[in-house]
Amino acid sequence: MDETFSITPTSSAPLVTIAIISAVLIVLLALFAFIGFSSRNVKYEVSDSGLNIKGGLYGRFIPKEDIAGGEARIINLDSATELKASIRTNGIGLPGYAAGWFKLKNGEKALLFVTDKSSVVYIPTAQDYSVLLSVSDAEGFYESIKRWE
Numbered sequence: 001m002d003e004t005f006s007i008t009p010t011s012s013a014p015l016v017t018i019a020i021i022s023a024v025l026i027v028l029l030a031l032f033a034f035i036g037f038s039s040r041n042v043k044y045e046v047s048d049s050g051l052n053i054k055g056g057l058y059g060r061f062i063p064k065e066d067i068a069g070g071e072a073r074i075i076n077l078d079s080a081t082e083l084k085a086s087i088r089t090n091g092i093g094l095p096g097y098a099a100g101w102f103k104l105k106n107g108e109k110a111l112l113f114v115t116d117k118s119s120v121v122y123i124p125t126a127q128d129y130s131v132l133l134s135v136s137d138a139e140g141f142y143e144s145i146k147r148w149e
Helices: 013-041 138-146
Strands: 043-046 050-054 060-063 073-075 085-094 097-104 109-114 120-124 130-134
Touching: 013 085, 013 097, 043 138, 050 130, 073 138, 085 109, 120 138
Parallel strands: 109 130
Antiparallel strands: 043 050, 050 060, 073 120, 085 097, 097 109, 120 130
């Protein structure tokens, strides 16, 4: 004669734990998808009022008065090693994409949106940080910033 016995039913704790882990994974997946999307879709808008960085987690508006346009320049981070990011303080650092707050090798605080190290626009600000941007038309962007002088 065979007899079958069931496990003693558990509380709902395992199901709640699985639900929480699943929710965290879904949020992380959405965050990674957003980071991937924003790495290709950040826009820089130069207007009479300032620089508006649109998109990404670190987008912001920087008033024209706070930008030292006369000190802006186009750099190659492979040769301008003092302006390379050395420590990520609050940002995203992936191969081919750096966005957010970093400390540069020269000790300066900087907001980066860098995808191509060979052509980066370096913009000092009056707010105690600099901005480093990869721009598809670096020369045109640089000329727009220089017009504020």
